[in-house]
Amino acid sequence: VQGKESAGVTPALWSSRFVFIMAAVGSAVGLGNIWKFPYITGQNGGGAFVLVYLICIAIIGIPIMMSEVMLGRRGGKSPIGTMGAVAAAEGRSRNWAGVGIMATLAAFLILSFYSVIAGWTMPYIVEAAKGGFAGIAAEDSGAMFGGLLASPGQLLLWHSVFMGLTVLVSAGGVKHGLERAVSWLMPALFVLLLILVGYAMTTGHFGEALVFLFRPDFSSLTAESILVALGHAFFTLSLASGAMMAYGAYLKKDVSIARTSFTVAIMDVCVALLAGLAIFPVVFAHGLQPGEGPGLIFVTLPVAFGQMPGGGFFATLFFVLLLFAAWTSSISMLESLVRFLEEKGVGRVKAAVGGGLAAWLVGITTVLSLNLWSDFAPLAMFERFEGKTLFDIYDYLTANIMMPLGALLTAIFVGWVMKPEHSAAELGGQWHALWHAVVRYVTPIGVLVIFYFNLF
Numbered sequence: 540v541q542g543k544e545s546a547g548v549t550p551a552l553w554s555s556r557f558v559f560i561m562a563a564v565g566s567a568v569g570l571g572n573i574w575k576f577p578y579i580t581g582q583n584g585g586g587a588f589v590l591v592y593l594i595c596i597a598i599i600g601i602p603i604m605m606s607e608v609m610l611g612r613r614g615g616k617s618p619i620g621t622m623g624a625v626a627a628a629e630g631r632s633r634n635w636a637g638v639g640i641m642a643t644l645a646a647f648l649i650l651s652f653y654s655v656i657a658g659w660t661m662p663y664i665v666e667a668a669k670g671g672f673a674g675i676a677a678e679d680s681g682a683m684f685g686g687l688l689a690s691p692g693q694l695l696l697w698h699s700v701f702m703g704l705t706v707l708v709s710a711g712g713v714k715h716g717l718e719r720a721v722s723w724l725m726p727a728l729f730v731l732l733l734i735l736v737g738y739a740m741t742t743g744h745f746g747e748a749l750v751f752l753f754r755p756d757f758s759s760l761t762a763e764s765i766l767v768a769l770g771h772a773f774f775t776l777s778l779a780s781g782a783m784m785a786y787g788a789y790l791k792k793d794v795s796i797a798r799t800s801f802t803v804a805i806m807d808v809c810v811a812l813l814a815g816l817a818i819f820p821v822v823f824a825h826g827l828q829p830g831e832g833p834g835l836i837f838v839t840l841p842v843a844f845g846q847m848p849g850g851g852f853f854a855t856l857f858f859v860l861l862l863f864a865a866w867t868s869s870i871s872m873l874e875s876l877v878r879f880l881e882e883k884g885v886g887r888v889k890a891a892v893g894g895g896l897a898a899w900l901v902g903i904t905t906v907l908s909l910n911l912w913s914d915f916a917p918l919a920m921f922e923r924f925e926g927k928t929l930f931d932i933y934d935y936l937t938a939n940i941m942m943p944l945g946a947l948l949t950a951i952f953v954g955w956v957m958k959p960e961h962s963a964a965e966l967g968g969q970w971h972a973l974w975h976a977v978v979r980y981v982t983p984i985g986v987l988v989i990f991y992f993n994l995f
């Protein structure tokens with residue numbers, strides 16, 4: 540099925556395994572690790588949630604990542620094209636392309652709000668560079684963040700800049716630029732997180748944070764928390780959004796998909812845990828609320844930087860790196876749509892601009908749900924969506940419904956529809972049997988059970 544014949548598209552392959560890992564890590568590591576993981580951990584009670592998240596990554600996320608990269612490499616097209624082509628090659632209905640359509644749609648919706656959140660990093664860079672965090676108290680930091688959210692104009696401005704940056708790279712082709720950017724970005728981010736963790740150790744509340752993050756208290760675990768943990772495993776690894784499938788299409792034949800997927804997942808988890816270790820000691824030291832919500836890192840980190848020697852410098856660097864991490868993720872969210880449009884004969888530049896513009900428009904509704912529309916809960920008639928703004932709904936719909944559903948269908952496809960010889964040809968002997976058993980049974984049953992307990 541190595542069809543690279545699609546209209547005018549000649550994707551260059553990644554030049555090495557290292558480059559693919561960098562691109563995949565660039566996609567995986569983003570706001571999900573540094574912004575979302577800490578705040579949902581705080582909202583869902585800590586340790587037990589973290590444990591479930593780690594289990595979901597290990598037994599559901601990694602096998603699905605292997606599946607998506609494998610399918611992508613086999614199909615060699617956009618996720619929509621790939622699913623249709625691989626299914627047809629198995630003698631099955633091309634309607635399996637629906638899995639690709641849902642992934643592309645999820646990625647589009649995510650991109651729309653991701654860009655708004657990523658935009659927050661830019662006023663923080665400006666503020667940090669001006670030395671605005673020096674000695675800042677927790678209340679003032681909270682007020683500063685509140686001020687940003689209350690301003691639709693500011694949010695729109697930064698959302699527009701961020702979407703522009705995303706389109707810029709996407710239009711030039713992801714391979715170009717990404718290779719070089721990510722290989723220094725990820726190590727730098729890592730080092731900076733370590734410095735932050737080092738600071739967090741001096742707050743006197745590090746032990747408390749360790750207990751919060753790693754001592755499971757199962758009484759705080761609800762069926763919904765488990766679903767959130769599952770959804771986050773997909774979100775943070777960029778699964779069920781076409782990203783890994785699209786990037787897999789550019790992967791050389793001789794690269795081990797299993798080893799590569801492990802590496803990416805481990806790096807992704809490390810960044811998230813480091814972010815948690817950097818943030819929660821500060822939360823406890825300043826009497827902030829772990830369950831504070833999406834503003835958590837934007838309220839806590841300025842306080843930490845404000846007290847650290849050289850804090851202005853480190854804060855600036857941190858928010859710059861966060862911006863870059865979000866950037867290398869957002870371009871992967873646009874990739875499946877752009878590749879699909881390319882296959883339909885639209886030029887890459889047009890496809891990137893068109894896709895980005897549409898996501899930007901939808902993103903405006905997220906901007907508004909943070910202020911003018913903050914009381915607008917369009918699905919309030921359903922108990923589950925009570926008090927949820929449009930932004931909350933996009934987040935819930937993508938991470939908690941579309942991604943688990945997409946992953947479930949992917950598992951069914953590779954576990955039950957695709958012939959094992961075909962997946963073995965891509966995955967190599969060593970891991971194949973274990974992987975196959977997992978995607979056949981563990982993944983589908985796991986996702987179904989979690990869905991079941993959330994519905995009934």
Ligand code: ILE
Binds near residue numbers: 571776
């Ligand atoms: N995986 C990335 C993150 O965790 C993005 C998620 C692509 C949509 O931020």
